[in-house]
Amino acid sequence: MAASSTSTPALDLSWLNLYDDATSATPGKKGMTLKEINLGRYADSARGPGDSTYRLRGAIARANAQRFGPNYQSKADVWSENCLMLYDEATQRQWSSARDIPWDTLEPLSDEIERAMCQLCTMLTEVEFIAGDVPGQWMPFVSAQDFEAGLFLMSQIMDEARHTDVFRKRALANGGGLLAQGSGLGLRTLIEARDFTEMSVLMHVQAEGFVQSMFRMGELIGQTEADKRIFRMSAQDESRHLAFGVMHLKYVLDTEPERREEIHHYLDKAEGDASGGGSGDVTFPPVFESLCILLGGGVDRFDEGVQKFLLLRKRQINEYVHRLAVAGLGDRRERLGPLMAQFLEPAS
Amino acid sequence: MSQSSTTTEIPQEARDRARSLGWEEGLIEIAIEQGHSLQEIWQALRGGVDGVRARQFLSGGGFVRPDPWWMKVPTEWGIRARAADPALGLSIQDLMVGTYGDVPDVWTNRTEIARGSFPATVGEDMGYTIFDKAIVWADCCVPLYEIAIRDRWISATDLDWASLEPLPAEQEKAVCQLMTELSERAYLEGAILSGWLPAISYGYLELKLFLSTVIYDLARHAETFRKRALANGGGLGLQAPTDYSRTVAESRSFVELMATLFVQDSMLLTLYESGDLIAQNPLEREMYRLCARDRQRYMDYQVERMKHFLFKTPERREEQQLYLNRAEAKLVRDWNDPAVSEPLALLLAGDSRRMDEGHRRLRELRKHQVSAYLANLQRTTITRKTLNGRLQDILNA
CATH class of the missing domain: 1.10.620.20 (Ribonucleotide Reductase, subunit A)
Structure with a gap:
């Protein structure tokens, strides 16, 4: 190892003899995706025990590798069965806020409508800023044995940057x-999480779920084609984040059912029998009021806006409960706090 | 959305907030009996509607109209960012106008406030450590x-x-x-x-x-x-x-x-x-x-x-x-x-x-x-x- 930099070192070449099994992934219909290289001893199903290094799954361990500090050793801690597909979808469906939004379709709006839209955007750019920090916070703890989950989180960081900017x-x-800063939006709960699954269920499933339900009403909220496109494109990204969270939760509940009550506990805290807004709280007055003005079509049609807001809230809560049921937490509907439970439709 | 107070659980925080705003005892139940949803009541409480205004509205019906104070906050208004380079589209460079383009030598706000928006009077520390x-x-x-x-x-x-x-x-x-x-x-x-x-x-x-x-x-x-x-x-x-x-x-x-x-x-x-x-x-x-x-x-x-x-x-x-x-x-x-x-x-x-x-x-x-x-x-x-x-x-x- 102490060879001179200017002379030829003695050859080692031991790295040529570490494995004999040849691997030849072939591109599929969507090219050479992660699915195509998830094969043989490199597949997630062949995952061995983790270590505290950044050795990617399937690479051969160095005897002298130093540890990098604690990370999750169990696959269930970070895994989602759809993370390969979601990462590939993210790479295929990246968009540009600069060029893919028809900014030229913006047209002058009445002062109150423009202010309501700007207030909503002020809140959303704030929320999305945190939504990038949160997965970032957890990246060093994701084992490289489950690197596809890490790749997905890195794609999410990019998505959230785009949302923040748009x-x-x-x-x-x-x-x-x-306009006015959001305050009490429930964002601290996301950054306060001390466990990946806690973070994921609060951010991916709850907060992004609520935001997704709102974006899907973008046709009613948006006043111009540009506004509507923003909501549509952002909703497409949120769907991936949400899908990761739902399937991660499902994986945890399937493989570690003993965590069920622990997860309920996180939700008990976040849903709160108090404010009841959950993470990314749209009941914060400036957000609530701006949404009602946009949904109603003006300050003088505020009452109409309130009724649509209540529909939005109803949609948020029922979709949230449905997603939890898909993940295997169907009994959540019996435990919702009163401010959420008021919107619950009967179980089908 | 009509609900009966006998079947609606009222969160303790709502009761506490109502008390702090001077809502008389039983007013929440009256609102629910009049057909207002818990959500509407909560929004009124979060919006700081005091007991007198709440009583007035419940006497006359209708939802408590908000005071949209956020419409009047003193941020820089009237911005129309335009793409300087049409090929690149509307870039974040194009947003660096007026006070929105001021990147401070030292940032003092410890919350997640969007630069250029109007700060809340009080907010929790989000734990950032880089302010320079x-x-x-x-x-x-x-x-x-x-x-x-x-x-x-x-x-x-x-x-x-x-x-x-x-x-x-x-x-x-x-x-x-x-x-x-x-x-x-x-x-x-x-x-x-x-x-x-x-x-x-x-x-x-x-x-x-x-x-x-x-x-x-x-x-x-x-x-x-x-x-x-x-x-x-x-x-x-x-x-x-x-x-x-x-x-x-x-x-x-x-x-x-x-x-x-x-x-x-x-x-x-x-x-x-x-x-x-x-x-x-x-x-x-x-x-x-x-x-x-x-x-x-x-x-x-x-x-x-x-x-x-x-x-x-x-x-x-x-x-x-x-x-x-x-x-x-x-x-x-x-x-x-x-x-x-x-x-x-x-x-x-x-x-x-x-x-x-x-x-x-x-x-x-x-x-x-x-x-x-x-x-x-x-x-x-x-x-x-x-x-x-x-x-x-x-x-x-």
């Missing part, structure tokens, strides 16, 4: 500006 | 963010995987060993950079956006190199040496992290730029070209950040030399590992029987890497006083 762009593109 | 522009900022991060998005590529479809043809076994194993190392280095760097995002406050939003593109690029590099290793009759080899990477992970501050990463980032950029020398086929040439393009953006940021940092904090110039000393020493240890040097030598020579020639070419490549590294440092205004002895030997050879 809502800021919208606020500054049509004669408006940013 | 000098530590993280480079003006180029603003345009580079949109360029990164414009220039993104997809490993699954933008590389012609079907074009791969079998290589001699030793060459294939050399490619695969190199891919194993590069994949791990990319993944590790992405993971560690990701871990620093929550430290950076909203004052430097554009920098965080740019770092997000870097993280995404590194994810793509990690999976691309893995794909190459598994696509042509090879496999993953020995994991990367851990000396340099541990130093990265050990960084106690963003400043140290960036100085440490500077060394490898520059060396890898030069390696990728030299991809034609080690590529065994057109796919690999294209792979290195695309990775080099991504790495160049990151290097541009690294150089400008360091230059800006040194300009703003000249008293910390010597400190950087310490980080560089350490990082160079660890990188050289990694370079001397046979599983790092020999695959490169073999690829450069094209045959394990010509390893002397391969090592000679590797020394040339290393010399090129070190020269480019010093040139990049020079761009930051750092003149390396105590370049690692082994790197100096490479340079002198």
Whole structure:
């Protein structure tokens, strides 16, 4: 190892003799995706025990490798069965807030409508900022044995950056500006999580689920084609994050059913029998009021807006409960706090 | 939405809030009996509707109209950002107008407030630790963010995987060993950079956006190199040496992290730029070209950040030399590992029987890497006083 930099070192070449099994992944219909290389001893199903290094799954361990600090050793801690597909989808469906939004379709709106839209965008750019920090916080703890989950989280960081920028762009593109900071949006609960699954169920399933339900009402909220496109494109990204969270939760419940009550406990805290808004709280007054103005079509149609807001809230809660049921937490509906439970439709 | 107070559980926090706003006892129940949903009542409570107004509304019916105070907050209004470059579209550079373009030298707000919005009177500390522009900022991060998005590529479809043809076994194993190392280095760097995002406050939003593109690029590099290793009759080899990477992970501050990463980032950029020398086929040439393009953006940021940092904090110039000393020493240890040097030598020579020639070419490549590294440092205004002895030997050879 102490060979001179200017002379030829003695040859070792031991790295040529570490394995004999040849692997030849072939591209599929969607090219050379992660699924195509998830094969043989490199597949997630062949995952061995983890270590505390960044050795990627299937690479041969060095005897002298140093540890990098604790990370999750169990696959269930971070895994989601759809993370390969979701990462590949993320790479295929990246979009540009600069070029894929028809900014030229923006047109002057009444002052109150523009202000309501800008207030909503102020809240959303704030929320999305945190949504990038949260997966970032957990990346060093994701084992490289489960690197596809890590790749997905890195794609999510990119998605959230785009969302942060697109809502800021919208606020500054049509004669408006940013307005009041969100406060009490329930965002601290996301960054406070001390466990990956806690984080995922609060952020991916609850917070992003609520945001997704709202974005899917973007046709009613948005006032211009540009606004509607923003909500549509963002909803597409949120669907992936949500799908990761639902399937991660399902994986945990399937493989570690003893964690069920622990997960309920996280949700008990976050749903709160108190504020009841959950993470990414749309009941924060400036957000609630701006949504009602946008949904109703003006301050003078606020009552109409309130009724649509209640429909939005109903949709948020029922979709949330449905997603939890898909993940295997169907009994959640019996434990919702009163502010959420009021919107619950009877179980089908 | 009509509900009966006998079947509606009223949260204690709602009762507490009603009491603090002067709602008389039983008013919530009256509202529910009149057909108002718990949500409407909660919104009125969150909106600060006092007991007198609540009673008035319940006497007259209808929802309590809010006072949209947020419409009147004194932020800069009337902004119409327009795309300066229609080909690039509406960029974040175009948003740097008026007060929204003011990136403060020191950011004082400890919440997640969007820069330019009106602060709440009180808010919880979100735990950010980086509040100084000098530590993280480079003006180029603003345009580079949109360029990164414009220039993104997809490993699954933008590389012609079907074009791969079998290589001699030793060459294939050399490619695969190199891919194993590069994949791990990319993944590790992405993971560690990701871990620093929550430290950076909203004052430097554009920098965080740019770092997000870097993280995404590194994810793509990690999976691309893995794909190459598994696509042509090879496999993953020995994991990367851990000396340099541990130093990265050990960084106690963003400043140290960036100085440490500077060394490898520059060396890898030069390696990728030299991809034609080690590529065994057109796919690999294209792979290195695309990775080099991504790495160049990151290097541009690294150089400008360091230059800006040194300009703003000249008293910390010597400190950087310490980080560089350490990082160079660890990188050289990694370079001397046979599983790092020999695959490169073999690829450069094209045959394990010509390893002397391969090592000679590797020394040339290393010399090129070190020269480019010093040139990049020079761009930051750092003149390396105590370049690692082994790197100096490479340079002198």
